[in-house]
Amino acid sequence: MLYGRVVGTIWATRKDEKLEGLxxxxxxxxxxxxxxxxxxxxxxxxVSAGVGEIVLVAQGxxxxxxxxxxxxxxxxxxxAIVDNHELNDAGxxx
Amino acid sequence: MLYGRVVGTIWATRKDEKLEGLxxxxxxxxxxxxxxxxxxxxxxxxVSAGVGEIVLVAQGxxxxxxxxxxxxxxxxxxxAIVDNHELNDAGxxx
Amino acid sequence: MLYGRVVGTIWATRKDEKLEGLxxxxxxxxxxxxxxxxxxxxxxxxVSAGVGEIVLVAQGxxxxxxxxxxxxxxxxxxxAIVDNHELNDAGxxx
Amino acid sequence: MLYGRVVGTIWATRKDEKLEGLxxxxxxxxxxxxxxxxxxxxxxxxVSAGVGEIVLVAQGxxxxxxxxxxxxxxxxxxxAIVDNHELNDAGxxx
Amino acid sequence: MLYGRVVGTIWATRKDEKLEGLxxxxxxxxxxxxxxxxxxxxxxxxVSAGVGEIVLVAQGxxxxxxxxxxxxxxxxxxxAIVDNHELNDAGxxx
Numbered sequence: 001m002l003y004g005r006v007v008g009t010i011w012a013t014r015k016d017e018k019l020e021g022l023x024x025x026x027x028x029x030x031x032x033x034x035x036x037x038x039x040x041x042x043x044x045x046x047v048s049a050g051v052g053e054i055v056l057v058a059q060g061x062x063x064x065x066x067x068x069x070x071x072x073x074x075x076x077x078x079x080a081i082v083d084n085h086e087l088n089d090a091g092x093x094x
Numbered sequence: 095m096l097y098g099r100v101v102g103t104i105w106a107t108r109k110d111e112k113l114e115g116l117x118x119x120x121x122x123x124x125x126x127x128x129x130x131x132x133x134x135x136x137x138x139x140x141v142s143a144g145v146g147e148i149v150l151v152a153q154g155x156x157x158x159x160x161x162x163x164x165x166x167x168x169x170x171x172x173x174a175i176v177d178n179h180e181l182n183d184a185g186x187x188x
Numbered sequence: 189m190l191y192g193r194v195v196g197t198i199w200a201t202r203k204d205e206k207l208e209g210l211x212x213x214x215x216x217x218x219x220x221x222x223x224x225x226x227x228x229x230x231x232x233x234x235v236s237a238g239v240g241e242i243v244l245v246a247q248g249x250x251x252x253x254x255x256x257x258x259x260x261x262x263x264x265x266x267x268a269i270v271d272n273h274e275l276n277d278a279g280x281x282x
Numbered sequence: 283m284l285y286g287r288v289v290g291t292i293w294a295t296r297k298d299e300k301l302e303g304l305x306x307x308x309x310x311x312x313x314x315x316x317x318x319x320x321x322x323x324x325x326x327x328x329v330s331a332g333v334g335e336i337v338l339v340a341q342g343x344x345x346x347x348x349x350x351x352x353x354x355x356x357x358x359x360x361x362a363i364v365d366n367h368e369l370n371d372a373g374x375x376x
Numbered sequence: 377m378l379y380g381r382v383v384g385t386i387w388a389t390r391k392d393e394k395l396e397g398l399x400x401x402x403x404x405x406x407x408x409x410x411x412x413x414x415x416x417x418x419x420x421x422x423v424s425a426g427v428g429e430i431v432l433v434a435q436g437x438x439x440x441x442x443x444x445x446x447x448x449x450x451x452x453x454x455x456a457i458v459d460n461h462e463l464n465d466a467g468x469x470x
Binding site: 195196197198199200201202203204206207212214228229230231239240248249251252259260261262263264 | 377378379407408422423424432434435436437438439440441442445453455456457458459460461462463464
Binding site: 007008009010011012013014015016018019024026040041042043051052060061063064071072073074075076 | 142158159171174182
C-alpha cells in the first residue's frame with residue numbers, strides 16, 4: 001500500500017455511470033518522516049478521510065475489493081486512516 | 095487514477111477484433127498546478143472527452159470495468175472528465 | 189497502452205507449455221515525436237506486426253484478453269498497429 | 283517479488299471492515315548486498331515477520347492469494363521470510 | 377515480459393503454505409546489448425533455468441497462469457529460457 005496524505009478533492013460530473021456516488025480525493029505520497037514527495041495519486045475515498053489526514057491507498061485490482069468500489073473502473077482506493085506508525089531502522093544490514 | 099489532459103488521437107485499422115469501435119486517445123499526465131509532464135499514456139475514451147479536456151484515467155484490470163471495455167485487451171480508460179479540483183496543501187507534516 | 193516500435197524478435201524453445209505457438213517481439217517505447225526511448229518491453233504479437241512498425245501494447249492482465257493469449261503466462265501483447273496519430277498540444281493549462 | 287527488510291509497523295483503527303485483524307508492516311526495499319534503498323512499501327504480514335527480518339513481498343492481485351488476504355483491499359503481502367540467498371554474478375554477458 | 381539473466385537463488389523456509397515446492401530465483405534485468413542493469417526481481421522458476429541463463433519473466437497476475445503457480449501468492453515467474461534474439465534498430469522514426 002501507498003502511504004500518503006489527503007491534500008485535495010476532484011469533482012467530475014461527466015463520468016462512467018458506475019462512478020456515481022464515489023468521492024475522488026487527491027493523495028500525496030509521503031516519506032515516513034512525513035516529508036511530502038510532490039507525487040500524487042487520485043483515489044476513491046471509502047473511509048471518510050478528511051483533507052490533511054494520513055492514509056493508506058491500495059492500487060490495482062485490489063482497489064475494487066471494497067463494497068463501494070466492487071466492479072467499478074477505479075484503480076486506487078483509500079482503505080485506512082493511519083493513527084500512528086513506528087519506524088525501527090536499526091537492524092544492521094545482513 | 096491518473097490526472098491528465100487529452101492531447102491527441104491515434105488511428106489503427108489492423109488490430110485485435112475486440113477493439114472494433116473503440117477510440118484511442120493520447121493523454122498527457124499533468125501536475126495539479128496544470129503543468130504538463132511530458133509523459134503520455136494511450137487510453138480508451140468512453141466518456142466523449144475532447145482534445146484539451148482534463149480527465150481521469152483508470153489503469154490495469156480496472157480499465158476493463160466499463161461497459162465498452164469489458165473483456166477487451168486494453169489497460170487504460172478515460173472514465174471521467176474533470177470539472178474542477180481543490181488542492182489544500184496546508185496540513186503540517188506529522 | 190504503451191506506444192512503441194517493433195525492433196526485434198526473441199526465440200525460446202524451453203518454455204511453459206502454454207506458450208507454444210506465440211511470437212515474442214521486442215518493442216521499444218517511443219515518444220509521440222517518434223524519438224526512441226531506449227526502453228524496451230517484450231510482448232506477444234497477435235496482429236502480425238513487422239519489424240519497424242509502430243504499435244500499441246497492452247500490459248498486465250489486459251494482455252490476456254485476446255483469443256491467442258487467454259489464460260497464458262504473458263503480461264504484454266501487441267494488440268494494434270498504428271496507422272497515424274495527431275497531437276494537439278495547444279490547450280492552455282488550466 | 284520484492285526483496286526487503288521489515289522496518290516498522292502502522293496502526294489504523296478507522297479502515298475498511300475487510301481489513302480487521304490484518305497487520306500493516308513497513309518494508310524497505312534492499313539491494314542484494316543488503317544496502318537500504320530508502321524506498322518503502324506497506325504490506326500485510328501473514329508470516330509473523332519481525333522487525334529487522336529480511337522478507338519477500340508479493341504485490342498486486344497476487345497479494346490476495348493467501349488465506350488471510352483473500353478478497354481484501356490490500357495490494358502487498360509479506361509471504362516469505364528469507365533464510366539466505368546466493369548471488370552468482372559471474373556469467374559473461376551474451 | 378522482462379528480459380534478464382538468472383544471477384542467484386533465495387531460500388525461505390518460513391513462508392505461506394501455498395509456496396511449498398517453489399524455487400525463488402534472482403533475475404537481473406538486462407539490456408538487449410547484454411548490459412547488466414543493476415536492477416533485480418525475485419521470480420519463481422518453472423522452467424529449470426540455471427544460473428547464468430537468459431530468461432523471460434512475466435509479472436503480475438500473469439505470473440499465476442502456469443500450472444505450478446496457479447492461485448499462489450507470487451507476482452513474477454520465469455516462463456521461458458531465451459535461445460537467441462535479433463535486434464533490428466534500423467527503421468527511421470516516423
